[in-house]
Amino acid sequence: MEATVVRTGTEGKTWGGGNQPLGASYGKLMMWFFILSDALTFSGFLAAYGFSRFKFIDSWPIADEVFTHFPFLHGIDAPMYYVALMTFILIFSSVTMVLAVDAGHHMNKSKVTIYMFLTIIGGAVFVGSQAWEWKNFISGEYGALTTKGGNILQVLNTDGERVALSEVAVPMGRDRVEHESNTGIWFDQGETLPTYNLEQIKAGFMANEDLLLRTQILTEDGEKTILTREESLAKLNKDAIGTVEGANLSENEYGTPLFADFFFFITGFHGFHVFSGVLINIIIFFNVIIGTYERRGSYEMVEKVGLYWHFVDLVWVFVFTFFYLV
Amino acid sequence: MAHSTEHVHESNTKRIWMVFGILSVVTIVEVFLGIIKPEILTHNHLLGMRLLNWIFIILTLYKAYYIAWAFMHLEGETKGLRRAVVWTAIFLIGYLMFILLTEGGYIYDVYKNGHVAWDF
Numbered sequence: 226m227e228a229t230v231v232r233t234g235t236e237g238k239t240w241g242g243g244n245q246p247l248g249a250s251y252g253k254l255m256m257w258f259f260i261l262s263d264a265l266t267f268s269g270f271l272a273a274y275g276f277s278r279f280k281f282i283d284s285w286p287i288a289d290e291v292f293t294h295f296p297f298l299h300g301i302d303a304p305m306y307y308v309a310l311m312t313f314i315l316i317f318s319s320v321t322m323v324l325a326v327d328a329g330h331h332m333n334k335s336k337v338t339i340y341m342f343l344t345i346i347g348g349a350v351f352v353g354s355q356a357w358e359w360k361n362f363i364s365g366e367y368g369a370l371t372t373k374g375g376n377i378l379q380v381l382n383t384d385g386e387r388v389a390l391s392e393v394a395v396p397m398g399r400d401r402v403e404h405e406s407n408t409g410i411w412f413d414q415g416e417t418l419p420t421y422n423l424e425q426i427k428a429g430f431m432a433n434e435d436l437l438l439r440t441q442i443l444t445e446d447g448e449k450t451i452l453t454r455e456e457s458l459a460k461l462n463k464d465a466i467g468t469v470e471g472a473n474l475s476e477n478e479y480g481t482p483l484f485a486d487f488f489f490f491i492t493g494f495h496g497f498h499v500f501s502g503v504l505i506n507i508i509i510f511f512n513v514i515i516g517t518y519e520r521r522g523s524y525e526m527v528e529k530v531g532l533y534w535h536f537v538d539l540v541w542v543f544v545f546t547f548f549y550l551v
Numbered sequence: 552m553a554h555s556t557e558h559v560h561e562s563n564t565k566r567i568w569m570v571f572g573i574l575s576v577v578t579i580v581e582v583f584l585g586i587i588k589p590e591i592l593t594h595n596h597l598l599g600m601r602l603l604n605w606i607f608i609i610l611t612l613y614k615a616y617y618i619a620w621a622f623m624h625l626e627g628e629t630k631g632l633r634r635a636v637v638w639t640a641i642f643l644i645g646y647l648m649f650i651l652l653t654e655g656g657y658i659y660d661v662y663k664n665g666h667v668a669w670d671f
Contacts, residue, residue, distance in 0.1 A: 239631075247632040254632075261636055268644040272651045279655025280662070289585065309582040313575065320571045323622045327563050374671040442670065447593060464671055535622040539615055546611040550585045551604045 256529050260536045263498075267540050270494065271547055274487045284376075284441045286480030287449070288549045294361045308549050311354045312541065315499075318347025319538040322506075326531045329524025334513065337527060341510040344534065348503040355496045362488065365471030369478040370426065370438075372464040377480050378438045380430070381451060388436060390468060393429040394421040419468045426468060430461060441480045488548065495544055498537045505530050570621040577610050 235241035247254060278285050289304035296307070325340035368390035370378040380388045404415030430436050438457035442450045452460060469476045477485040509530050518524045584592070584603060592603035620626045625633050662669060 246629070247635075248629045249632055257632065257636055261639060264640055265643055268640075268647060272644075272647045275648065276651040276655040279652050280658045282656070282659050283663075305582055305585055309578060312578055316571065316574050316578070319618065319622055320567060323567050324564065326624075327567065331562070372671060374669055376670060440670070532623055535618055538622070539618045542611055542614050542618065546581070546607050550581055550607045 250525060252525065252529050253532070256532045260532060263536065264540070267491075267494070267543070270487075270491050271543060274491060274547065277483045277487065281481055281483070283443050284481065285443070286441070286477070286484045287443075287447070291362065291479045291484075292358065292549065293366070294358075296357070305549055307354070308358070308545065311351055311358075312545050314347050314354070315351050315538050315541050318344045318351070319535050321347065322531045322534045326524070326528050329518070329527045332519070332524070334516070334519055337513050337518075337524060338510070341506060341513055341527070345503055345506045345510060348499055348506065348534075352496055352499050352503065355492060355499070359489070359492070362485070363471050363473065365478045367478070368421070368468060368470040370423070370461070370465045371467050371469045371476065372460075373466050374464070375482070376464075377441050377469070377478060378460060378465060379449070379478075380426075381437045381439055382435045383437060385451070390421045390426060390470065393433070393436065394425040395428040395432065397425055397428060420470060421468050423465060423467055427461060427465075431458070491544060492548070495537070495540055498540070502530075502534050502537050506534065566621060570617050573617055574614055577614050581607060581610055 233241065236243075239246045249257070292308055293302050293304050294307060295301065295303040321340045321343040325337050325344060328336035328340060366389070367379065367387045369380070372378060380390070380393055382388050403418040404413075406412070406414040434454070436457070437451055437454060438460055439449045439451045440460075444450055469478045471478055472482075472485040472488075474482070474486055474489065476482055479485075509526055512518060512526065513524075518526060584606065588603065592606065593601050595602045597605055619637075625636070661667070
């Protein structure tokens with residue numbers, strides 16, 4: 226009986242029990258748990274990206290050659306401007322979110338409503354921009370040749386400017402006609418034909434003395450290696466096995482398919498977070514409008530979704546750096 | 552509820568706009584450097600990485616600090632909560648990055664110096 230400790234001697238201290246050492250409500254604490262675990266998930270993906278990139282450090286695609294589009298500026302080379310704009314939009318929606326939280330602390334319903342609305346709009350614009358970015362990446366721009374080893378050869382002119390496959394290809398008879406399901410039994414169709422086949426590109430390349438090839442191997446300056454005319458012809462005849470336009474999970478006209486895989490997976494996973502963030506924000510937005518939090522006497526729910534929303538912004542800051550800048 | 556009883560919240564709007572300004576300026580600087588790529592930063596290396604990339608990563612962490620501290624309001628949380636979140640992330644992510652990047656670099660060397668042909 227005497228051994229039973231009745232008093233611990235820590236009463237009244239922070240961790241002595243009977244109080245809330247972290248000073249955060251259950252909901253907020255759980256949101257922090259979620260955010261931390263989600264942060265570790267994202268860092269797992271980004272670390273895997275880093276692993277693959279270090280593995281192919283001298284042949285990784287150069288991001289500002291990949292993402293060069295800007296809406297309504299067709300054909301103008303605008304590296305990274307659009308993604309910088311997207312970053313702004315997301316940061317700004319984070320600002321409106323934190324302003325909504327701030328207005329919530331003052332129980333100012335109309336301000337919370339306006340700022341939540343702006344946040345939702347910002348998130349929606351961001352997801353839309355991401356979709357547009359995907360569309361450009363999937364459809365590609367110039368096209369390239371692929372080799373037996375799965376590497377990419379891109380066509381340049383002697384001024385060092387990229388030349389699209391459509392400008393190189395010589396119209397000539399094709400080796401086969403695409404077999405579509407409407408010309409035979411409905412469930413049977415052939416592989417999709419490339420827009421230009423290798424023979425057309427080869428003929429066009431031979432005919433035009435101005436054309437060169439470049440490989441995906443990076444030089445000391447971080448530029449792709451440009452072959453001489455003789456090397457280009459030799460490479461074309463010896464190694465090239467087909468053409469590739471745009472990017473998908475198995476091929477990528479800009480370089481290693483791993484780049485495309487990681488791009489789709491990581492920005493897709495992030496985009497999914499933004500999308501669910503927008504949905505959650507919409508739910509909270511309507512709750513604000515119908516006065517749920519006004520009656521509850523606290524806008525803490527806005528604060529909790531705010532945490533999630535800022536986290537999505539935080540992740541984007543890292544994705545932006547590691548995909549587009551570094 | 553905890554909020555109304557503990558202390559009266561002052562309006563932080565001024566600080567919020569200031570943080571927005573900082574984040575915007577840093578992003579502009581990053582994009583600007585990314586486009587012009589000054590030779591002095593791309594030709595000099597520190598610990599095997601270009602100076603430019605170090606600058607990008609440091610600026611990113613700088614932005615992350617402001618987002619976490621000002622927007623996610625970590626600066627207002629208790630020390631315990633703040634440390635539980637930040638140190639957990641820093642140790643685990645740092646460890647993961649170190650292991651995977653070292654391993655990636657090793658495989659690069661194997662591809663480069665070993666008898667594996669992959670450029671064909």
